[in-house]
Amino acid sequence: MSTPVIIPALGESISSGILSSWKVEEGSYVQIDQPIYDLETDKITQEGLAEAAGIISFQAKEGDEVEIGSTVALIDESADEPKTPAVRKSNDKSEVVEAVAEAPPSQSTEAPEPVEASESLEPSTAEKTEIKHSPAVRKLLEETGIDPKDIEGTGKDGRITKADVLAASKPSSTPAASSPPPQPTPVLATPVKSEGRSTHRPMSPIRKRIAARLVEAQQTAAILSTFNEVDLSAVMALRKSHQDSFVKQNGVKLGFMSFFVKAVVHALKAVPALNVRIEGEELVENHYYDVSVAVGTEKGLVVPVLRDCDQSSFAEIEREILGYAEKARSGTITLEDMQGGCFTITNGGIYGSMLSTPILNPPQSGILGMHSIQERPVVRNGEIVIRPMMYLALSYDHRVVDGKEAVTFLV
Structure with a gap:
């Protein structure tokens, strides 16, 4: 049989x-x-x-x-x-x-x-x-020193998978000297053809899928972008004065992303049109605030979801982001981690981007692009002063969101 x-x-x-x-x-x-x-x-x-x-x-x-x-x-x-x-x-x-x-x-x-x-x-x-x-799995259990009895398997009939073992291993644990960290699945070798001043190589399977999805996003939505800038002086001063106590109390650093997640939640409540998606001929308005956060990996971008951000503290958001980053690096992030989401935040600033127009994450109707923080001269109370400034870009589906609503969201 x-x-x-x-x-x-x-x-x-x-x-x-x-x-x-x-x-x-x-x-x-x-x-x-x-x-x-x-x-x-x-x-x-x-x-x-x-x-x-x-x-x-x-x-x-x-x-x-x-x-x-x-x-x-x-x-x-x-x-x-x-x-x-x-x-x-x-x-x-x-x-x-x-x-x-x-x-x-x-x-x-x-x-x-x-x-x-x-x-x-x-x-x-x-x-x-x-x-x-x-x-x-047995080899990974030996390397991490984890007792399989302490792991709840998610495989067939409750069997333990590699993802279960990696998820159970704590970041603070120190691996044995002879145990290398888990390596990502190797990419298939692709034939490379060199012709003089150019090199031709086939697109990897994953890159083909990403390319197709990006084109699909642009072809199925009326994407438009609007821009604004934000003075981060107050946020940076707050982080500096509370960082030590925040780390001591919560075990994680107070980053910029938690501030922007909370700001997005506040803006979604003020402009609910950005929390709407199109399903067929219906508009579906979400009454919850699950924010997707883009995380870069060697293979490409993954977008895990922070659930019920309106009910989460700054520390809970920072811990969840840190956990997703570790899972993305180890290759253990799951589909459940990335399903759903009402709105997306992406931070090109960590790569030095000054300004960009992010592409929507279907079926969502909005995505906020953060960028690099730069000291620039601005006018405050009639005087020119130097402030840490960031450009923000909001891309939205114009079928759902009007221009006035998009500008209001950023302001």
């Missing part, structure tokens, strides 16, 4: 993804819950696990765009397990060597856990059934 490997649902807004890599060889024997592929969307990279043990045969190749619900492989459960288990492909050669070196003759490289008293399994059957963690 063959079990299909089906691309699972990843969220309401995702209908397909790019099969960026197979993590096993075709024709190899895979175990239940063994990582077998990586699927890239314009938002996240999702690891796929085997739901059965057997010989795997591919139905799709690396780089293919695959639909949600489609079959990408078949696992022949009737095949006998080889005496020497197949080791999945990995760029970390030390992991492969270590796995083989630790394996006793004619046994799996991973020792099975003890069988529960309520389970009446023969030793040979238990050895196959009780492999609850994939090799990658």
Whole structure:
């Protein structure tokens, strides 16, 4: 009997993804819950696990765009397990060597856990059934020193995934000297063609998806931008006078973003048109304030959501932003983290941008662009003074928001 490997649902807004890599060889024997592929969307990279043990045969190749619900492989459960288990492909050669070196003759490289008293399994059957963690998860558990009993698994039947382990590891914990930090999934090597003064290279699958989504955003909304500037003297003075006590009391620094999140909430209450989205021929007005915050990663931008910001303190907002930044860097950010959102804030100022026109994050109707803080001469009370100034850009869907409302939002 063959079990299909089906691309699972990843969220309401995702209908397909790019099969960026197979993590096993075709024709190899895979175990239940063994990582077998990586699927890239314009938002996240999702690891796929085997739901059965057997010989795997591919139905799709690396780089293919695959639909949600489609079959990408078949696992022949009737095949006998080889005496020497197949080791999945990995760029970390030390992991492969270590796995083989630790394996006793004619046994799996991973020792099975003890069988529960309520389970009446023969030793040979238990050895196959009780492999609850994939090799990658077991290795990560060893590196972090986390007891799997302390982790609530989110995989099939409560099994623990790599994302569960990384989420359970505390940022303050000190890893062992021999344990390197988790590395992001390597990008597929692409052929490069050099012709004299130019180089041609194929777009990566994830870049293709991002490009398509950006074009879609511009083609489905009437995007317009308006600008203003803000004097940050008061905010900077407040941060300077309260920073030490804020860190001591809350364990996180008081950044600029929490001020802007709170300002956006206040503005959304004053101008509710920016908290509206179009669904078909209806306007849907949100009565909550979930703010999306753009976070840059090596692969591109992700936009996690800060929930109910009107009810959150400055410290809670800063902690949540810090947590999302760490998850984005480690590649453990989830679709649930990025779903929803009423309005987006993006900060190009951290890269030195002085002014820009941000693109909407569909189906939202507004996005605020922050920029670099620069000391500029301004007139105050008839005198020229030097103040820390920032340009702000509000891009909005003109189908929903009128120009007067957009300007009012910024003022």
